[in-house]
Amino acid sequence: MAYKPPKQGLAGQIFDVVTLLVLTIGALYIPLYLGLAGAVKVPNPIANPTWEALGQNAAEQQQWAALGITDPAAANDIITARFDYSFSWSALIVMAVLVIGYFVMVVRLSDREYREVIEERFGDKKR
């Protein structure tokens, strides 16, 4: 016998949408508000910067000028900024467990639901 889902009222529909919205916005904004988001590119400015000291040849100096930056001091932070790619292995393992665990969980629960779908769709029919 086919499964008959309950009828959902307006309040329930609104509740479900609000739940998803809160989750979605929270996923982006919580790391932002906690100051945990984004890779920090740290400038390492040099003292008394010149284009040569910043490693910029004549052509590159022309390019900087065309971009509106003629003073090497103004480019000091941009040129010397670097990402820090050091990481903790435990954080990497946590991430791997989260990603793999997520997919395993979704596929297993999906399969349980899928069997109900196939059972109802095909029943005992042989196609």
Add this chain to the structure above:
Amino acid sequence: MANVTSTAAEPERLQLLRVLGPAHIWALGVGIVLVGEYMGWNFSVGKGGMIAGLIACWVAGLLYTCVAMIDSEVTSTVAAAGGQYAQAKHIVGPLMAFNVGLFLVMAYTMLEAANAITVGFLLDTVAGLQGHTGLNQQPFIILAIMFLAWLNYRGVLATLTFNLVITAIAFLAIITLFISVQFGASNVPLDFSAITSDPLPYGWVGIVASLHFGLWYYLGIEGTCQAAEEVRSPARSLPYGTMAGIMTLLIAATMTWYVCSGLIPWEYLGQAGTPLFDAARVTGSTSLMILLFVGTTFATLASANGCINDASRAWFSMGRDRYLPSWFGAVHPVYRTPYRSIVFLVPIALIFALGAPLDQVVTFSILSGLLGYTFMTFNMVMFRNKWPLDTIKRGYVHPFHPLPTIVLLILCSTAYFAVFLGYGTQLSAMMCFYIVASLWFHFRRYQFVRRGDQFTMPWPKPVGY
């Protein structure tokens, strides 16, 4: 204009219009993605240097070629609105479909927000060049999203025809810049000396890290199959439009890297908001600047336009299947568009466009896309296992199976590590979001879903069930 009326089985249900051809599919795919050449890709240069940026461009191209091959086979067989969402529903199960629907909505809505941010940033830059500093970007961001949502509300044919035109112009702008620079139109010479003087500023890890934003060159090409229910001949148009799209993007991406890396110091390029427009500025040619201003504007609008189209189709499909409240599954009685979904997603896009930094928004879009590509790997294997080649008719059969699947899985794993390098918190937050959302769906929302309705394709029973 076929299929505008209701079906015999459900006389009250309106259908989406089948009016699109292969060119529209190309425009939808390339239109969404071409903005990736106009902004965002260059952060890969910032994460790894010039060479790393180029390698990321090609490796990401390989990843998306695998995506396009796999997607073309499955989509040409499961031709239904929602694209990968409909695939997941028929091949893996409802919870996976719900997740894939969320991947699509998140990826496209974030991309739409990123486009709107870029429009605002570009106008601010141009205003600054004209001596008007401190332009308030927010009205332009709001206006761009509202206008495109209105266009989508009014009808898919007009929307994608609009996309076809502005995408073509944006693509021609890149080619024109490339050719002009080759023929000496730039006052400043191309300079690739950083390739030898500072080849890998972060070493080999920089190459891996740069793959994170390398995905941005092509992110969204899989959106072609969102329009499956609105295409006149899905089995032909979807593979043709998608594969033509990925070839177009590979060419455009390589030309973009070449011109920008040659004209802009890599340290500046790695953090630029509008790199192609900046390259045009460096040439000193006013006409090229205007052209690339128009190109950037059109690329962002085309992309946002396609994103609204795709995100709303995915949201609509989930509403129609009761994965979300069924209120979202309505089709407009006159325009035959999923109008409630279109309108509902507007404020969400605005929240992100007005409140979050560009690289965060881009990262969230990339992460959702990446999760979707990971799904494609086991989805493809399950598709072939449950329905071997001789059991159902496929519009397209991709060659060398399972090689593209294996390559895609390896590249996806590498890309997760690339995102982890620097953006690990966002990755963890995103995974927590999807885990909680999955539990919410399985234990609460699924009770409202009609089981048998989740399988609508005229296929035999899957092997093993």
